[in-house]
Amino acid sequence: xxxxxxxxxxxxxxxxxxxxxxxxxxxxxxxxxxxxxxxxxxxxxxxxxxxxxxxxxxxxxxxxxxxxxxxxxxxxxxxxxxxxxxxxxxxxxxxxxxxxxxxxxxxxxxxxxxxxxxxxxxxxxxxxxxxxxxxxxxxxxxxxxxxxxxxxxxxxxxxxxxxxxxxxxxxxxxxxxxxxxxxxxxxxxxxxxxxxxxxxxxxxxxxxxxxxxxx
Amino acid sequence: xxxxxxxxxxxxxxxxxxxxxxxxxxxxxxxxxxxxxxxxxxxxxxxxxxxxxxxxxxxxxxxxxxxxxxxxxxxxxxxxxxxxxxxxxxxxxxxxxxxxxxxxxxxxxxxxxxxxxxxxxxxxxxxxxxxxxxxxxxxxxxxxxxxxxxxxxxxxxxxxxxxxxxxxxxxxxxxxxxxxxxxxxxxxxxxxxxxxxxxxxxxxxx
Numbered sequence: 153x154x155x156x157x158x159x160x161x162x163x164x165x166x167x168x169x170x171x172x173x174x175x176x177x178x179x180x181x182x183x184x185x186x187x188x189x190x191x192x193x194x195x196x197x198x199x200x201x202x203x204x205x206x207x208x209x210x211x212x213x214x215x216x217x218x219x220x221x222x223x224x225x226x227x228x229x230x231x232x233x234x235x236x237x238x239x240x241x242x243x244x245x246x247x248x249x250x251x252x253x254x255x256x257x258x259x260x261x262x263x264x265x266x267x268x269x270x271x272x273x274x275x276x277x278x279x280x281x282x283x284x285x286x287x288x289x290x291x292x293x294x295x296x297x298x299x300x301x302x303x304x305x306x307x308x309x310x311x312x313x314x315x316x317x318x319x320x321x322x323x324x325x326x327x328x329x330x331x332x333x334x335x336x337x338x339x340x341x342x343x344x345x346x347x348x349x350x351x352x353x354x355x356x357x358x359x360x361x362x363x364x365x366x367x
Numbered sequence: 368x369x370x371x372x373x374x375x376x377x378x379x380x381x382x383x384x385x386x387x388x389x390x391x392x393x394x395x396x397x398x399x400x401x402x403x404x405x406x407x408x409x410x411x412x413x414x415x416x417x418x419x420x421x422x423x424x425x426x427x428x429x430x431x432x433x434x435x436x437x438x439x440x441x442x443x444x445x446x447x448x449x450x451x452x453x454x455x456x457x458x459x460x461x462x463x464x465x466x467x468x469x470x471x472x473x474x475x476x477x478x479x480x481x482x483x484x485x486x487x488x489x490x491x492x493x494x495x496x497x498x499x500x501x502x503x504x505x506x507x508x509x510x511x512x513x514x515x516x517x518x519x520x521x522x523x524x525x526x527x528x529x530x531x532x533x534x535x536x537x538x539x540x541x542x543x544x545x546x547x548x549x550x551x552x553x554x555x556x557x558x559x560x561x562x563x564x565x566x567x568x569x570x571x572x573x
Binding site for chain 2: 154214216217218219220221222223225226228229301304305308309312313318319322323325326331334335337338339341342345346349
């Protein structure tokens with residue numbers, strides 16, 4: 153019964169639902185994209201030194217103990233409410249897993265492999281682009297996958313600072329104790345998180361170099 | 368800081384509630400994970416199904432999960448605890464099962480050769496040897512649950528999230544900082560205590 157009511161709510165307000173869904177996807181995708189664009193290059197630079205890696209891991213571990221809600225809430229006094237502050241907070245939340253995995257993956261690349269590539273006359277950039285990054289790719293993508301689920305989940309909380317998205321239906325549903333409306337937010341948000349996990353799992357497998365795939 | 372000086376009693380109450388919610392959930396989840404993890408260590412099929420199902424629970428966004436439970440259990444602490452239990456199962460079941468599986472087969476064989484029964488092998492050989500991996504899982508789950516439990520304040524479960532939410536609605540940053548940083552401190556303290564307990568247990572066994 154509840155599910156039918158929820159469906160009828162969507163049918164009655166197609167524009168609102170589509171708008172919230174679009175905002176949610178846009179917010180998550182933009183935050184994830186920005187985080188990848190920042191964390192992967194920084195991870196590549198830091199992975200060169202053991203101290204840098206240690207620093208990245210310590211910072212990222214501290215970030216992990218800070219609640220997502222607190223990060224979103226603390227951005228508000230600085231940047232106000234709306235899409236941009238939410239985007240900023242979600243990008244911050246997505247950085248740690250990608251940074252940690254990039255550093256760890258590059259450090260674990262077999263030193264003999266790098267030596268062999270050097271010995272063949274490859275330049276530093278060639279070794280990085282053609283040997284180290286492809287070998288590290290599965291672990292880097294595992295980090296992106298974790299971050300993607302966190303961002304989609306965090307985007308549900310963006311509603312509290314006026315960021316929009318599917319969380320709006322949940323907060324309104326709780327405020328009015330309108331159960332169907334709760335489901336209109338909660339079920340699509342869950343499906344988006346599962347979808348992101350699935351999509352990045354698939355990409356992780358596809359981007360694994362053929363020679364490294366488990367048979 | 369001035370706000371904290373005048374309202375520390377309110378912060379302590381919120382901290383107390385936060386500890387009750389997180390640790391009740393963790394205790395229940397740890398017990399369930401031990402049982403399921405031990406079964407999963409013995410059977411690949413149980414392992415695969417348990418990880419697939421609890422992985423699904425883990426992926427559901429927290430606020431969506433709390434919302435989905437409202438029609439079933441209503442608002443309040445029970446809702447929050449069920450949600451946190453569901454959230455932490457995957458991390459702990461995986462570590463219990465993998466920890467037990469990584470115990471060298473020779474050691475288990477030797478114990479069997481000495482005439483030990485299955486239950487004794489589990490209690491005296493497998494679980495103690497798997498302890499570091501099991502505690503590692505418990506530590507990750509603890510930090511995650513403490514940080515996620517903040518959201519539970521929205522469904523009237525109390526805890527440090529109440530400070531953050533009231534900070535948001537009154538546009539009062541000090542309350543948000545106090546709520547967020549106290550939660551951070553609790554997570555770090557719990558993590559370090561568990562590490563200490565694990566070292567103590569290991570030394571006692573040696």
